[in-house]
Amino acid sequence: MKPGEHRETIDSSREEQLSLLQTITMEVAAAGDLSSALEVVLRRVCEKTGWALGQAWVPNQDRTALDCGPGWFCGNTDLKRFRAASEEAHFIPGVGLPGRVWKSKRPAWIEDVTLDGNFPRNKAAGKVGLKAAVGIPILSGDEVIAVIEFFVQEARAQDERLVKVITAVAAQLDLVMERKRAEEKLSTTNEILQSILSSMADAVIVADPQGNFLLFNPAAERMFGRGATQTASSEWSQQYGLYLPDRVTPFPPDQLPLTRSIRGEEVNNVEIFVRHAKAPQGLWTRVNGRPLRGPDSEVTGGVIVCRDITEVKKEEFFLFDQSRVLEMIAANASLSEVLTSLVLLMEGQADGLRCSILLLDQDGKHVRHGAAPNLPETYVKAVDGAAIGPRNGSCGTAMYLRKPVVVKDVMTDPLWADYRTLAEICGLRACWSTPILSPQGEVLGSFAMYRQETRGPLPEELRLTQIATHIAGIAIERQRVQETLREREARINLAAESADLAFWVIYPEQKTAWMSDKGRVIYGFDPDLPLTRDLICARVHPDERAAAHAAFDRACESHGTFESEHRLVLPHGRTRWVIVRGRCLADEHGNLLELIGVTIDVSAQKQTDLQLQIQREEMSHLNRVALMGEMTASVAHELNQPLTAIANNASAARRFLERGNIDPALLQQLLQDMVADSQRAGEVIRGIRALVQKDKNIARSVLNLNAVIADTLRLVSSDVLLRESAVATEMDHTLPQVEAAPVQIQQVLLNLIMNALDAVESLPPAERRIIVRTRSLNGEKAEVSVRDFGAGLPKDRPDKVFDHFFSTKQTGMGMGLTIVRSIIEMHGGKITAENAPDRGARFSFHLPAARRDSRSEAA
Amino acid sequence: MKTPADSSPGEVCLLDDDASVLRSMQYLLASDGIAVRAFQKPEEFLEYAATHRVSVVVTDIWMPGITGLEILARTCAITPRPRVIVITARDDLAARATAMAVGPVAFFIKPFNDEQFLAAVHDALAQAKQ
Numbered sequence: 007m008k009p010g011e012h013r014e015t016i017d018s019s020r021e022e023q024l025s026l027l028q029t030i031t032m033e034v035a036a037a038g039d040l041s042s043a044l045e046v047v048l049r050r051v052c053e054k055t056g057w058a059l060g061q062a063w064v065p066n067q068d069r070t071a072l073d074c075g076p077g078w079f080c081g082n083t084d085l086k087r088f089r090a091a092s093e094e095a096h097f098i099p100g101v102g103l104p105g106r107v108w109k110s111k112r113p114a115w116i117e118d119v120t121l122d123g124n125f126p127r128n129k130a131a132g133k134v135g136l137k138a139a140v141g142i143p144i145l146s147g148d149e150v151i152a153v154i155e156f157f158v159q160e161a162r163a164q165d166e167r168l169v170k171v172i173t174a175v176a177a178q179l180d181l182v183m184e185r186k187r188a189e190e191k192l193s194t195t196n197e198i199l200q201s202i203l204s205s206m207a208d209a210v211i212v213a214d215p216q217g218n219f220l221l222f223n224p225a226a227e228r229m230f231g232r233g234a235t236q237t238a239s240s241e242w243s244q245q246y247g248l249y250l251p252d253r254v255t256p257f258p259p260d261q262l263p264l265t266r267s268i269r270g271e272e273v274n275n276v277e278i279f280v281r282h283a284k285a286p287q288g289l290w291t292r293v294n295g296r297p298l299r300g301p302d303s304e305v306t307g308g309v310i311v312c313r314d315i316t317e318v319k320k321e322e323f324f325l326f327d328q329s330r331v332l333e334m335i336a337a338n339a340s341l342s343e344v345l346t347s348l349v350l351l352m353e354g355q356a357d358g359l360r361c362s363i364l365l366l367d368q369d370g371k372h373v374r375h376g377a378a379p380n381l382p383e384t385y386v387k388a389v390d391g392a393a394i395g396p397r398n399g400s401c402g403t404a405m406y407l408r409k410p411v412v413v414k415d416v417m418t419d420p421l422w423a424d425y426r427t428l429a430e431i432c433g434l435r436a437c438w439s440t441p442i443l444s445p446q447g448e449v450l451g452s453f454a455m456y457r458q459e460t461r462g463p464l465p466e467e468l469r470l471t472q473i474a475t476h477i478a479g480i481a482i483e484r485q486r487v488q489e490t491l492r493e494r495e496a497r498i499n500l501a502a503e504s505a506d507l508a509f510w511v512i513y514p515e516q517k518t519a520w521m522s523d524k525g526r527v528i529y530g531f532d533p534d535l536p537l538t539r540d541l542i543c544a545r546v547h548p549d550e551r552a553a554a555h556a557a558f559d560r561a562c563e564s565h566g567t568f569e570s571e572h573r574l575v576l577p578h579g580r581t582r583w584v585i586v587r588g589r590c591l592a593d594e595h596g597n598l599l600e601l602i603g604v605t606i607d608v609s610a611q612k613q614t615d616l617q618l619q620i621q622r623e624e625m626s627h628l629n630r631v632a633l634m635g636e637m638t639a640s641v642a643h644e645l646n647q648p649l650t651a652i653a654n655n656a657s658a659a660r661r662f663l664e665r666g667n668i669d670p671a672l673l674q675q676l677l678q679d680m681v682a683d684s685q686r687a688g689e690v691i692r693g694i695r696a697l698v699q700k701d702k703n704i705a706r707s708v709l710n711l712n713a714v715i716a717d718t719l720r721l722v723s724s725d726v727l728l729r730e731s732a733v734a735t736e737m738d739h740t741l742p743q744v745e746a747a748p749v750q751i752q753q754v755l756l757n758l759i760m761n762a763l764d765a766v767e768s769l770p771p772a773e774r775r776i777i778v779r780t781r782s783l784n785g786e787k788a789e790v791s792v793r794d795f796g797a798g799l800p801k802d803r804p805d806k807v808f809d810h811f812f813s814t815k816q817t818g819m820g821m822g823l824t825i826v827r828s829i830i831e832m833h834g835g836k837i838t839a840e841n842a843p844d845r846g847a848r849f850s851f852h853l854p855a856a857r858r859d860s861r862s863e864a865a
Numbered sequence: 866m867k868t869p870a871d872s873s874p875g876e877v878c879l880l881d882d883d884a885s886v887l888r889s890m891q892y893l894l895a896s897d898g899i900a901v902r903a904f905q906k907p908e909e910f911l912e913y914a915a916t917h918r919v920s921v922v923v924t925d926i927w928m929p930g931i932t933g934l935e936i937l938a939r940t941c942a943i944t945p946r947p948r949v950i951v952i953t954a955r956d957d958l959a960a961r962a963t964a965m966a967v968g969p970v971a972f973f974i975k976p977f978n979d980e981q982f983l984a985a986v987h988d989a990l991a992q993a994k995q
Contacts, residue, residue, distance in 0.1 A: 646954035647883045650975035654889030657979035661896030676892060683885050728884065767906075 026054045026171070031178050039186060040064075041076055044152060047179050048078040051156060051172060058136065059085050061092055063104040063153040071096040072104045072153060084134045088157075091130035102126050104153040107141035111150055113173060114141045115164035119157070131157070138162035140169060144176045146184055209291070209312040212298070213239075215268055215305060229291060229312060231282035239265050247282035267295030267308030277315070290319040320355075327351045331477055341485040345377035345478060352474050353380060356467065358458060360434070363442070363478050364389065364401050365451040373402060376451055376478075385432045388425075399425050400439035401452040408449055410440040410471075415460040438463045440471050442479045450482040495522075508605040512539045514562060514598055528584065528607050530576035547573035547581065554586070558601075565590040565598060571608070583612045644690040648683035655680045692749060706747050708856045711788050712737045712780055714748060718755040719778070722763075731763055731774035738780045741788045742855035750829045757826050758792040758849050765796030765847060783852060787835075791850035798841045807839050875990050876900040880910050880924040880936070881952075886975075890923070890952075897983045899990070907936045914943050920993035921986065923950045937969075948989035952977065 030050050037043035048060035062075035074093045079085040097105035102125055106114050116139045119125045120132040131137075136157040144152040154176065203210055209226035211234075213219050219234035227233045230246040237245050240259045248257040259265060263273040273295035281288035295310040331351060334344045349361045362378035375390040394402040403421050404411040414436050416422040416429040422437075429435070439454040453474045455467060463471070508525030512518075519537040526533055529545050546554045550572035561568035567589045574582045588603030659676045662668035719726075719733055726733055755778075762776040773795060781789045799807055808823045823839075830837045830851045837851035877894060879901050881887040887903050894901045904910035913919070922940050940949060949969040970992070971985035 643954045646975040647886050650954070650977070651883070651885040651889040653976040653979070654886070654893040658889065658892035658896040661893075665896075672892075679885060679889060683889075686885075725884075 026050060027174060027178060030175050034179055035185075037186075039190075040152070043179060043186070044154065045076045045078065047175055048076065048154060048156075051154075051175060052078055052080065055156070055168065057156040057158045058082060059088065059157045061089070061155050063097065063108070063155070065108070065150065065152075066096075071098050072108055075152065082134075085136075088127070088130045088134045088136060091127050095127060097126075103139055103141040103155050107143050107153045107155075108150050111143050111145060111148075113143070113169045115139075115169065117163055118161040135159040140164075140172065142169070142172045142176050144180055146180050146187075151180070207314065209314075210309065211264060211312070212307055212309045213264055213268060214307040217265075217268065220307060221309075226312065228284075229289070229314060230280060231284040239268075247280055247285075249279040249281065249288075251277050251279055253279045253281075253288065263293040263295035264308050264310045267297045267310060268305065269308075270297045270305045272296055273310070278312075289314055289316040291315060324351070324355060327354075328473065328477065332480070335477075335481045335484055338488070341481060342377060344481045346379050348474060348477055348481070349377045349379055352455075352470050355470055359467070360456040361474070362386075362401075362454045362456070363451060363474075364405075364454070365482065366394070366405050366449050370449075373405065373452075381434075381456070382432045385428060385434070388428050397421055397423070400437040401454050404439040404441045404452045404454075405449050408441050408443070410438065412438045412462050414462050417460075433458055435460050436462070438467075438471070440475050442475045442482060444479060444483045450479055450486075453478055495520075508607075510542070510603055510605065512542070512601045512603075514539070514601065525605060528582065528605055529574060530580075545574045545576070547575050549573070558588070561588060561590055562598060562601070565592050565596070582607055583609045645687055648687040648690070651683040652680045652687075655683070706745050708743045708745050709748055709751065710741065710743050711751070711790055711853070712739070712741055714751050715755060715778055715780065715790065718752050718759065721752075722756065722759055725760070725763060729763055729767060729774065730771040731766055731776065733759065734775060734777045736777065736779040738782050740782045740785070741780045742782055742785050744788050744833070744853040745856040746833050746853060750833075754826050754829050754851070755790070755792075757823070761823075761849075762792050762794035762796075762847075765794040768797075769795065786855050787852040788855060789850060789852040791848055793842055793846060793848040795842075795846040798845060799839055799847045801841070808837070875994075876902055877921045877923055877986055877990070878910060878913070878919050878947075879903045880907060880922065881905065882925065886925070893979060894983070894986065897986075899983075899986060910936075911939055914940070914947075918945075919943055919947045921948045921950070921989045923952060923986065926951055926953050948993055950982075950985055950989060952982075 030047055033046040033050070034043040037046055044062040048062060051057070052060045059077070059079035061077040063072040064075040065071070066073050073096055077089050077092065079089060095102070097108070099105050099109035103114060103116060103119070106124065116122050116125065118137045119139050120128045120137065122128060125131070125139075131139075137160050139155055139157045141153055141155045143150045144154065154172070156172070203221065203223040206223065207225055209229040210221060210223045211219060211226050212221035217239040218236070222234035232246070235245060239262070242248065242262055242264070243257045243259050248262065249255060250257055257278055263276050263278075266273050273293065276293045276295075278291050278293055279288055280291055291312040292315045293310050293312045295308060297305045298307040298309055300306045328351065331344060331348050334347060345363045349363060352361045353359050360378075360380050362381055363376035365374040365376045366372075367374050371393060373389060373392050373394060375386055378386050389399075389401070392398065392402055394406040396403060396406055397420065398406065399422055400411045400413045400416075411421065413419040413421055416435060416437055417426060422429060429437075434456045436457040436459065437454055439452045441449050442451045442453055444450050453471060455463065455471065507522075508528045509522040510525050511520045517539045519539050519542055521529065521531065521537055521542070523533065525531075526535075529542065531537065531541070535541075543551070543555065543558075550570075554570045554572050557568040557570045560566070567587070569588075570586045572584065572586070574584055576582060585606045585608050586603060587606075588601050590601050591599050593599050655676045659668075659673060662672065662676075715735065715737070719735070722733075759776065759778065763774075766774040766776060775795060777791075777793045779791050779793070781791070783789055808827045827837050830853070833853050835851055835853035837849065839847060839849050842848045877899055879887065879890055879894070881890065881903075882905055884905060887905055891901050891903045902913070904913070910922075919940075924936060924940070926937065937949065937951075940947060950971045950973070951969045952973040952975060954975045970989050971982075973982055973985075
């Protein structure tokens with residue numbers, strides 16, 4: 007065949023070519039993929055050009071070679087063989103016709119392939135008579151996506167027009183294919199999206215403005231128990247089991263997030279409780295919704311994303327319930343109530359879980375029932391009072407060993423040997439027990455979990471145990487502390503009541519206070535009023551408040567004690583006298599912890615004091631009267647002695663005279679004695695008068711006591727000699743002068759000296775001595791002491807001697823130490839009696855020094 | 866034990882802690898011809914009574930050292946029991962009760978009538994001789 011023969015076919019007309027182009031374009035557009043599009047192109051080009059065979063070559067995956075793609079050939083079945091040879095061939099860039107086109111990205115024309123050096127299939131082509139060939143690249147951008155080749159069974163020179171037509175078709179193919187690829191890509195993205203939506207845990211639902219579901223992903227089906235249904239949006243709450251967070255009120259349909267987002271609202275974090283046949287326990291979901299908008303921002307639908315927050319909610323509820331149990335503890339609910347709530351809370355956290363709390367008895371050796379609301383009563387009763395020990399079930403052993411005990415199967419574990427039958431009856435199989443410890447590490451009890459299957463605890467269950475033992479520990483510890491406090495308070499109250507005392511404690515840090523019942527009565531506080539330091543302080547009478555506060559503050563600062571006597575002003579204006587004594591208590595670091603103290607109501611005592619004062623005055627009067635009586639007796643005695651002596655002497659003298667044989671010396675003696683006794687009687691009378699008529703008639707003068715002592719000793723010298731005694735004097739020559747009645751002071755000295763002489767009388771003569779001493783006390787007072795070496799004064803209270811009007815010693819002119827004391831006190835002085843260190847008694851008195859201006863008047 | 870020697874018949878033992886009273890009584894009794902043995906201290910008297918027969922005792926019941934009652938009790942314990950005449954400066958219930966406890970033959974309150982006193986002493990001496 008000559009090259010020009012088919013030219014008319016190819017050249018046929020431009021319309022023909024346009025028609026070809028149009029046909030191909032339409033058919034390619036209709037083709038599903040590149041393969042079928044290529045087929046269309048190959049067939050149509052062959053049919054229109056009369057070429058015998060067309061084939062496509064497509065780069066392999068890694069673009070190292072071209073593989074044979076679709077092909078088309080005319081009815082000549084011989085061509086099958088070439089086709090078969092092509093299908094087995096692969097071309098690397100630059101090799102064979104496809105390789106050349108691929109590499110050069112340009113069309114290639116071979117006049118006769120059988121003569122071509124770079125045509126590996128030339129033998130196969132020769133056998134079926136194929137000669138001329140043309141290869142056209144199909145380019146997408148700069149990349150060859152395929153090479154198409156056409157063959158004809160005669161040698162032909164390059165036909166430029168044909169090449170142009172086919173190139174144009176190929177370009178068309180490229181456009182079509184690019185669109186196709188874009189479509190394919192889109193479809194892939196869709197698939198990815200679909201797979202994401204299918205696999206994601208969050209539910210995604212899209213609906214159009216009419217409420218028809220456009221998307222309802224598998225998570226949504228799981229979450230809401232069913233797929234998309236054709237129900238009106240007003241039925242959704244009922245259809246899918248949607249409730250408000252109270253878990254019982256159906257969710258208002260017009261408030262559903264999807265409904266709202268369809269209305270154009272943005273919805274954030276709405277919580278919906280969902281319960282349906284497939285989730286009877288219910289689940290919690292948090293929903294966000296957005297409206298979908300078209301190009302003109304008209305609402306085209308709504309989308310919601312729902313996240314399952316059941317676990318979060320559960321934890322939230324668990325925490326809430328825990329805090330409720332802690333609140334119960336804080337509100338002083340009974341221990342049994344608290345522990346029961348705690349057990350129920352724990353049991354609610356897992357299916358089929360049974361829990362119990364046992365307490366360790368105060369004796370530290372036995373268990374006591376704590377709480378086990380869901381264990382059989384038989385079991386609870388059997389365990390109550392059981393001993394703890396190394397092989398005593400889970401709980402008894404846990405408390406004994408002070409560590410957790412896990413028994414996976416009570417039927418085989420040796421620890422349960424004694425409890426197996428019981429466990430069997432009660433259907434318990436596994437029991438894990440953990441001791442409950444106080445902050446100090448003391449065992450308070452145990453928390454146990456029971457299961458009906460044999461296994462050990464899961465991590466979640468261990469976590470629950472930890473929480474349970476912690477809370478139970480707080481509850482038990484607190485109850486114990488409160489019990490101790492209550493007991494202590496009761497004891498204190500009892501002691502306070504019986505002692506008629508108010509006990510109180512002030513906590514300076516918190517400024518709170520506690521007071522016993524009696525205290526509240528004394529202070530006029532209601533029994534239930536919470537007390538503070540300020541409330542107590544406000545009761546103090548305004549006149550004494552400053553002083554009381556000062557004492558209180560001083561004690562706080564020094565951590566010392568305080569005492570205050572003050573009035574309280576009670577409601578309604580009543581007042582009370584109280585004595586308050588307090589003490590600060592500090593911890594080992596010296597921090598002030600509390601002030602404890604007592605308040606004594608001394609109102610009654612104060613009243614008594616007042617009466618006593620009146621009585622004392624009366625007594626004083628009576629005393630004076632009594633004193634007069636006593637003095638009369640004393641005076642009678644004192645006067646009787648000399649009068650008796652005088653009478654006797656006179657009577658004796660008369661008798662001697664009557665007999666007429668009287669010795670003049672004897673008579674003289676009798677008369678002398680009578681004179682002496684008369685004088686003695688006179689002294690007594692003077693002394694009495696001096697005492698009774700006190701300051702009126704007894705003239706005081708400025709005296710030197712040393713001189714008075716010397717005079718007195720002269721008076722008693724005969725007695726001293728008679729008694730074979732000795733009186734020593736130790737006079738202080740700087741002794742200040744005193745203002746006193748000399749006769750009275752002489753009376754005092756006589757009394758003391760005579761007493762002293764009496765005291766030493768029973769001693770051997772050599773030891774019968776007394777010492778009279780004077781001393782200046784800083785020039786302000788003159789002191790006189792009379793000391794003997796006799797038996798001494800009563801040991802317990804030497805000064806008791808002053809209380810007895812008469813001592814047992816009534817010799818001499820003694821008038822009783824009471825009178826002596828009253829004389830000294832009348833002079834503004836003081837007299838004391840004491841036992842001397844080695845032996846004997848010492849009486850000392852001192853008188854104030856005379857005023858300077860009166861000294862010049864010294865007599 | 867040695868048989869106590871009889872004091873001279875008609876001797877009166879006199880006890881008083883007041884020296885001047887004692888001496889005046891001594892003179893008074895002597896003026897009526899009565900032999901007197903005077904004691905200012907009870908102990909000395911008791912010591913004397915232990916070795917001598919005492920028939921009449923004149924005593925003050927208030928004396929230092931031991932109480933009047935004690936002296937009386939001890940005096941009454943002497944065998945044979947002496948006649949006791951009590952003189953006292955105190956006329957009160959206590960003194961009388963004390964004296965009555967030992968049942969004296971006479972009870973005198975100072976100052977006393979010398980005639981009655983001397984008569985009482987003579988009576989006592991006469992009784993002692995029987």
